[in-house]
Amino acid sequence: MRSLCVDLGQRSYPIHTGTGILADPSLFAPALSKGPVAVVTDSNVAPLYLETLQKTLKALDKPSLTIILPAGEESKSLDNIQEIAGRLLSAGYGRDCTLCALGGGVVGDITGFAAAVYQRGVAYIQVPTTLLAMVDSSVGGKTGVNHPLGKNMIGAFYQPQAVIADTDTLDSLPEREFRSGLAEVIKYGLINDQGFFSWLEDHMDAVLAREPDALTKVIRHSCKDKADIVARDELEGGLRAILNLGHTFGHAIEAATGYGQYLHGEAVAIGMVMAADLSRRLDLIRESEQDRIYALVKATGLPTLAPALPVADYLGFMRVDKKAEEGRVRFILLRGIGSAVITGDVPPAAVTQTLQAFMEHGHA
Amino acid sequence: MRSLCVDLGQRSYPIHTGTGILADPSLFAPALSKGPVAVVTDSNVAPLYLETLQKTLKALDKPSLTIILPAGEESKSLDNIQEIAGRLLSAGYGRDCTLCALGGGVVGDITGFAAAVYQRGVAYIQVPTTLLAMVDSSVGGKTGVNHPLGKNMIGAFYQPQAVIADTDTLDSLPEREFRSGLAEVIKYGLINDQGFFSWLEDHMDAVLAREPDALTKVIRHSCKDKADIVARDELEGGLRAILNLGHTFGHAIEAATGYGQYLHGEAVAIGMVMAADLSRRLDLIRESEQDRIYALVKATGLPTLAPALPVADYLGFMRVDKKAEEGRVRFILLRGIGSAVITGDVPPAAVTQTLQAFMEHGHA
Known part of the structure; x- marks a missing residue:
């Protein structure tokens, strides 16, 4: 496992890369806020890696909620921000919760934006499972959703607490x-x-x-x-x-x-x-x-x-x-x-x- | 007219208070980005002060679009963020535009949030027309909309370029x-x-x-x-x-x-x-x-x-x-x-x- 740091002063965060690190609680622990966790993922990724991530969070004694979006670009909508916020509110999640984006660029972008705006900002972790998300979208804090009139037209610059890129997840990538x-x-x-x-x-x-x-x-x-x-x-x-x-x-x-x-x-x-x-x-x-x-x-x-x-x-x-x-x-x-x-x-x-x-x- | 400064380093901004200042282009000019302006207001405030503000912007040679929301708390919704973004996109507004919130707390909160997330952030000016907005909501950068499950549950901390509080507008306040x-x-x-x-x-x-x-x-x-x-x-x-x-x-x-x-x-x-x-x-x-x-x-x-x-x-x-x-x-x-x-x-x-x-x- 190797780590590097995105140097943004107070908003700095580590990027961890390696095999099997999805199962390593010690990488997640420092990136989590005090409260509960919500894992946001999609219908393609959930069957493959959700269980592993849930085990890791369980080992940290973190109650966690799962939100599974339909796979695909259409999920990057403001309606789904309302949906995610609704799920978090129903579960009583406060500002001390942490969102965890498990998936490719779509999941990362919408989860990051949900974290940016839920109660004016909560913590989130990027767990990219595609090469594109690992090398690009999970790093840099660009988050957002699409508008019917244009892609990524509603969003925010909002940095994650950590990027945890398990290269094993690339095995399943077409x-x-x-x-x-x-x-x-x-x-x-x-x-x-x-x-x-x-x-x-x-x-x-x-x-x-x-x-x-x-x-x-x-x-x-x-x-x-x-x-x-x-x-x-x-x-x-x-x-x-x-x-x-x-x-x-x-x-x-x-x-x-x-x-x-x-x-x-x-x-x-x-x-x-x-x-x-x-x-x-x-x-x-x-x-x-x-x-x-x-x-x-x-x-x-x-x-x-x-x-x-x-x-x-x-x-x-x-x-x-x-x-x-x-x-x-x-x-x-x-x-x-x-x-x-x-x-x-x-x-x-x-x-x-x-x-x-x-x-x-x-x-x- | 008197001015004071909210001291937030690079995000500092002036608060101007006085009578008749809605008609003073020199207060607006330094707060505007290079591009066009969109005035967001509501159905109560538009008949009273929109014309004055439009004249002021016209004196600065600023093309301006007007978005009038129904008056009332119900307008503070994510649907209206989509609506505002749609209007801006249709008009070809880019990152160099400026939004102008003319109204009370509802208009200020939603306009500030629209500015925070449109194309990941554009400039905005608060022009409060109620006492509550002047002494509270227009200062401090708290923006947001309501969720069906809770008020102000979706939002951002996002500072305006200026607050321009014309006390004459209080004459019409119930x-x-x-x-x-x-x-x-x-x-x-x-x-x-x-x-x-x-x-x-x-x-x-x-x-x-x-x-x-x-x-x-x-x-x-x-x-x-x-x-x-x-x-x-x-x-x-x-x-x-x-x-x-x-x-x-x-x-x-x-x-x-x-x-x-x-x-x-x-x-x-x-x-x-x-x-x-x-x-x-x-x-x-x-x-x-x-x-x-x-x-x-x-x-x-x-x-x-x-x-x-x-x-x-x-x-x-x-x-x-x-x-x-x-x-x-x-x-x-x-x-x-x-x-x-x-x-x-x-x-x-x-x-x-x-x-x-x-x-x-x-x-x-």
Whole structure:
């Protein structure tokens, strides 16, 4: 088991990674408030890991309530915040309770937000069970739910007391979801960590075979990269936006296809390939660097082409993205592998060329 | 016009009090973000002051959207958060927008919470139009909505950019609501400010006549007392709880009577009289002090007796109060006029005696 710390002053918290740690009460104990615990999970994860977690909490003499949401993005709603709060109120839970998010990004996001707003804030622990949640959504304190008019439009920045990532839970992860999570892993190399990117180029086979040492390295390194960036910019004032590499294009792809056709990581993978292409068009990176990025995304088994749709559709969805400022789209671009730059100043023609170049049947 | 500052480091903000300041663009300008503005108000307040505020914003060249909620506590719901977010999203409002809460406590609480969670947080300004909102709810950053199972059970601590309290708006306030607001004013004297309490004893006639100088003094002094306490304990870790003097009994009275029978301040007034009685029973204050407190509440025209209900009913509602810890009720008591103490250690028999002593037809 290995641990690292997200350094946010009074809101600092540890990230524990390792095998079998879901069953280790000593990791949970310091993160729990004085009162009772509520485990929030979903219908996919509950049959697999809920019993283990409940045993761990029982060993700590913690009464615990279980709230099982239907699996899927639709559960990330304000209605379910009302539902979770209702369950907690009915059980008489006060401000000294702790919520425990057992699951992937959806469970983590809604549980974190429920914790942020229940009685104006209670403690919570992230127990991610997908690669994406381990390397991305469980770290950094972004919580929230969807609005019918936009994803993640209602939420809060709210940090957990601890992240406890048991790599054993990845055994049950479907291959496509696993690869999707690797898109965010590649992202960390691209924006912040040239050495890690090179390591991924050399070890992608071992990672895809889910060799325990390779997995631990991947999760640990990704969490550390993200934690460092979050520590420097907790509330997304500036720097933190580099974590959105590939996400401006990616969100547009998800939105244009109505969500569900592409997994988030798949859309981000295409988005990163597009961001690399746009960076090269603006002479920020060399063609050889673009080729390496394309090759690694390919080697990971991730898609590199967006569906053929009118360019105007994609542009429209980019403009309503949360990160747009005064209607202006901000792009995260690369000025080399391991170095990202944020800019609102990109010629529209170049964006169009990039979109056309990476559309199915649309290689211009 | 007079201003004071709530000192919360990076989250500090000014409170402006005076006549006619709703029409002063220079007070709004520094509190607005770069983007557009949305004014949230209710059906009672809109016909009275919306036009003035819109003119002020127009003078600043700020496009502004208006969201008018039905007047009343029922509007403080998660459904209305979804509604407000929907209106903002439809209008293309991004993170750089500013919400403006024009109204009483209900409008302030829901608008502040909407600002806290819309796109994970946007700026907001409190423009209170009731005495209660001016001296209490608009200061301190407590925001939230009600849950069917409990008031204010979903919310956040989230500070505004400014509080702009135009005392002219009090002209339209019904007498009963005005007196209800004075309960919180008396509270500040009791918990923190013996001199202010004495001043209120001497000047209650002028205050009740709404003499402008007396009003300004009352609002300014109350805001300053609250701001000082909030600055010392933003997230209600301990000290801030003294602001709840009278509220443990008061919430129980509101809940036991199904809300609506008593205004919040009326219930708090009875609660303060009860807290004084309980303090005297525990030998924390003298009988002469208790008498002064009772006399001032009476002189303000506020009620001092709770409806005759089984004591067990009141005790039950006290136990589910948000401030209860591990099922234990915490009381805010007085150890003199101007000095409050927080304790979880009160003999149940004394609480019962106090409840019986201040129930209608129940003077034991």
